[in-house]
Each structure stands twice: as C-alpha cells, then as structure tokens.
Amino acid sequence: MASIKDVAAEAGVSVATVSRVLNDHPSVSADARARVLAAVETLGYRPNAVARSLRTDQTHTLGLVISDVMNPYFTELARSVEEEARALGYSVIIGNADERPDLQDHHVRNLLDRRIDGLLVSPTDGGSPLMLDAVRAGTPMVFVDRWIPGVDVPVVRADGQAAVRDLVAHLHGLGHRRLAIIAGPAATTTGQERVAAFREALQAYGLDLPEDYIGQGDFQAESGRRVTEGFLDLATPPEAVFAADNLMALGALDAVRARGMRVPDDIALAAFDDIPWFVHTDPPITAIAQPTGELGRAAVRALVDRIEGRPPQSVTLPARLVVRRSCGETAPPERPASPQPSPVTNRSQT
Amino acid sequence: MASIKDVAAEAGVSVATVSRVLNDHPSVSADARARVLAAVETLGYRPNAVARSLRTDQTHTLGLVISDVMNPYFTELARSVEEEARALGYSVIIGNADERPDLQDHHVRNLLDRRIDGLLVSPTDGGSPLMLDAVRAGTPMVFVDRWIPGVDVPVVRADGQAAVRDLVAHLHGLGHRRLAIIAGPAATTTGQERVAAFREALQAYGLDLPEDYIGQGDFQAESGRRVTEGFLDLATPPEAVFAADNLMALGALDAVRARGMRVPDDIALAAFDDIPWFVHTDPPITAIAQPTGELGRAAVRALVDRIEGRPPQSVTLPARLVVRRSCGETAPPERPASPQPSPVTNRSQT
C-alpha cells in the first residue's frame, strides 16, 4: 500500500508538501498541488488513518456501548447514532454488553485502548471502577437512555412519566384496577424509574402497587415469561401487566398464551418501548414510544460538542403513549381524569 | 495518559524491556519483569493500540459491512460475528449500508483507511470498482449471506433450495396452486437465487411462475406492501405469496390487512428468513430459517484463517422450513410428493 513517501517521490516534492496538499493548507503553489494530486491519483493513495491518529491524537471515532443489540430499541438507537456521527465526520464502534457488566467493561477498555475520541454509554449497572476512572481521566462521555447517578456526565434520555400516567389513565378507563409491572434490573436507572412512575401514577387513582405485583425482570424475554407465570399463579392475578421493556412484553405474551389465555380478554398487556413489530402482533400491543432516533442524534451532538470543546448539554425528550388493542377495545373518545394531553391513538390497522 | 516511556522510567529500565515484558518475550529477568509489572500497575498504563497497530501493521479489527442493521436477520448475524471475533481476539467495526451501494463504498473505504485486518461483506450490489480493487490488492475478505459472482473470495451462506422445495410442497399440500413471489433486488445473489429456487420447485409440481406473479421488491417493508397491492389488483390474484425476506413479508401482511382481507383465509403468506417475532404475529408466519448464528461464526473463522495465513474455506449450510399458520391450518401429517426430508414443524404455540 502506497505511503505518503511514495506520493512525494512520484510528485517530485517533499512529504511535507504532500501533507499540506492533503490537508489543504493555504501555502502550496498551484503547480505543486496539481502534481501531488496527480500522483495521488496514479498511485491510488489513501492516507493511513492509523498513522494520522497517532500523530494528531484524534481518531474521529466514537464508541457506543449498549446493553443489548438484539433489542430493537437499541438497534434503532445504534442506527441513528451512526447516521448522525457520519454526518459529523465520525465513525462509530459499537460494543454489545448483553446486560453483562463484565462485557461492558471489556468493551469500554477496548475502546479506550483504541483511543476513541469519545464514549456513548447506556450503562448496564451502577458504574464500574473502570468507567468511573475513565470519567475522572477526562474521557469525553455521554450517557444515553440510562445513566449513573452522581457522575458528572451529560445524559440524553426520554422522560416517560407523563406517558406512564396516560397509560394508567387508559387502563383505568377500561376498568382495570389490579395493575402489575414487570420491572427492569434495579441497577439500571430505567429499571427503577419506570416502576416509580408507575407507582406514582397508580396513586393518583387511589390504586396500590403491592409487592407481589412487582416482578423482577432483566429486560430479556425469558424473564418476562417467568414473571408473568408468577403473576398468573397468584390467588388474585392482576388484570393488567405493564412490561418495562419490549422483550419482556413478548415473554409475557408467550406466558399468557401458554396458559391458553388471551390478551386482552383475560389479561391486558402494555409495554415500555414501542417497536414496529408491535403493530403486527396478536393483538397489536399498546406501548410507550420513545423518540429513539432523536435521542441517538442528540446524544451524538452532545458528545461531539464535548469533544470539540463546546459545552455539551443534557437532553430530556418526552415519551408518548401509543394505544393499540392489547389492553382492551378503546371506548369512544373518553376524557381521561388527569389533566395531561390525551394519549396519541395510533391506527393499528386501517 | 501514561506511555511506555513513563513506565520505563518508573521501572528504571529501557522501553525495549518494557515492551518485552508486555509481549512476554522469553529473555527478560524475573527482577525486571516484576519491576515493570509494578510500574504498569501504579501508573495504570495501557498500551496505545494505535501506536502498536502502526508498527505491527495489524489492528486486530475486522470490518463488517451489512445491508441493513434494522433487519433482525442482519442484527443477529452481526451479533454472532462480534461474539466469535471477540473469542478469537478481534474487534469488529460494523458499517450499515442500508442497501445503498454508495454507503457501502463509504464504509469499505473507511474501514480500509483504518487498516482493518479483514473485511466481512454482504454485498448490496454486483461489486463496485472499490471492492474489486480491494480484493485485487489482497485485502483478506469473506462474503457472508450474499456474494459477488466471479470474484475469488470465500463465501459463507445458507442454501435455501431444499427448504424452498419443502415450502412449495407445503403450499401445494394445502391446495394452493397460484403462487407468487416478492423478489429481492436482482443485483443481489440472494435476490436472484430465491426466485430461481422457487421457480424450480414450482416446476416440480407442474406449476408455472408467470411474470406478473414476480414482484420486484428491495428487501424493505414498504416494497413488500407495494408489490402485494399489485398482486391483489390482478384479475386473478395469487393464492399464496412468498416474500424473499422478513421485512417484505411484514409489508405484505400490512397490505393484506389494509384491504380488510385475512391471512391465511384469503391469502397465504410465507417468508424467507425466520425471526423471533414471526411467532407472535397474527397469524404466526411460516418461514424459512437460516442458521444465522452459525453463519456468522463460520464467516469469522474463515476470515481469521485467511488473515492468519491458513487456507480459508467457503461454507454452505442448509436452511430449513418452519411451518406455522400463515399458509393455512396444517392438515394431519401428509407425505410430501418430493423425496426430501419432511419439513420441520415448529410449535408456534403450545
């Protein structure tokens, strides 16, 4: 592979001049520039990004460590992150932590070793020493979706509180009173927040969230199945189940069917995180939709701001309720008791 | 960030000795080794992968360029690729081509500039000059899923012929005679092969595949919708539609529903590529399942073999039919006319 020296030789100039042409430095004669460009063309020369990075201490690369690539929510997040990064002249290396802190650390270490310019993380846990060290060492970092409390890093996320209130209003309006939740890992902020928001919304309706209506999941389908089975085994099972993410909702759907029961007739189901497939499931699933693409783009912008010396900003965007059929047929337009803007009703079928 | 020089100073040895300890070269005294290790510890030193790569001309990084990350098939492929690569000591940089040749070239160029050790590609088109140049220049490369004819590069893929025959037998057994296909882009091998396999299987049953029963799609949901609408507008619409990938099947499902028709009562539907969601759609969709994880792992092994100087091997694994309910209720066990092993029947619901 041709190097800058070969180009210099071919063009009959020094390497410095070649470098100047390539980085369009002003003081290069038109003649020299033309000769260099010609040499680049004939040799098919491409600058070695590795060498350039070593010298300039910039890789123009961002690291993205997410909890689970197979989760459509994170897939979409990754996609939007890559798009925005590309638009800003950066590449992205994705690390899949699979909800495992050790894998998360592996990826963070790897990315740091590769001297990425900045790190986008959706932390699996409360923050390993490695990650805290990286922050302390001044690695540009931004948390997306989830974050670590007490760490001074910008956070880009969706706020689901209002949407959860809308959901509870919706369920209440359909006559459901015994509402249960499949929670995410307590080590994640999203795991905690969604339970808190749900409990709070229930209280507004004078409803309680008993301990045995809180199932401990891990954001994976299998846990949704397990927890739901537990719910169905209770003396008085819940009338509605709210899964804190889309995969656990899928597991819940499985469990309900395995009992020969039907959604929504026998039990209502709703999920946090909307995904395209929810339109096509049987029945279409009511969900809380995050502005995923916007989150990814905002996170990249914040990180690049930080990298390029501008002050980065935390961003919080609202999530919204998308009503489908998994909680029961929607009654003719009813006014929810709460004063929030009414939930968006999405055509699940034309 | 501490460099090897700092470690050398701290340990009171030369950089050469530090390097030897780090790469566990045999001739280092136990004393020196201990002092270096201690220095590494106190300084929290981590070798700079960029510098190392420049010197050794190896990045221990693989590039993976796929057509569409949002397609669950490719997501799973990417995941298995990353896992196997990690097990072998490599990292993976993923580039999403979004079925666009220009984007594909962008990523290939980018990865080449970063001097990745090898490239895994699922080509979007028939092969750009850039890609052909890369092959000619000796870049270790392996094609996965799709390939480019006439290029001497190992291919790791699934063979769907037998499974397509099984599918046609299944459809025929259910009484369907007018069978249509939503094809993928003609520029892709998978696009062509699936149509060819389908036509061939039909012939075995004395069935024809007329021109207007071949819809031109692009592996995206929207094209599945469009093509299906075209089918339904025909004077004699097909009785069954076979979508050449999962997203187009989803589009087809949409289109059928938009007409107020039902699957499988009004029209049967099957898809190439099985995904977890197909179990949960209404109705569960009959599909041809590829051994995706195996493909990803085999592709990585082939590429790493090539990189490390061992002869790489092309691999072809069989796909298999997974029968669910989207083509009609399965009749009591029937013997298909063809002599192939009978299709696997998967419990779509317990």
Added chain:
DNA sequence: CCTCCTTGTGGAATCGATTACATCGACGCG
C-alpha cells in the same frame, strides 16, 4: 585461563503521518 555461547539489556531505527522551524527567492518600499 582463554574462548565461545547464552542471556539480559539498551540504543536506535522504523511504521506513516503532521508540523515547527529553517531556508530561499521574489517582491515592495524607502
């Protein structure tokens, strides 16, 4: 006791770029 080989170590070149500094003409102005 003197070579010769082995083992441990350091010095310095190298990978492919960027960039500070030096040099050298040409040009403008007093």
Added chain:
DNA sequence: CGCGTCGATGTAATCGATTCCACAAGGAGG
C-alpha cells in the same frame, strides 16, 4: 540599491509502540 516581508518548500522532530543489533556479563568447555 538594500532590507524586510511573505510565500513556497524542505528538513527533521515527534507521536508510542516493536524489534534489530550491539554489547556486557557469566557460565561452560577445551
């Protein structure tokens, strides 16, 4: 006419590692 300035260019240092080569010390063998 001479001097300072500016534009164009080359030389060489540098980034952080790896690795070839030289060399010193110590042990084995004659």
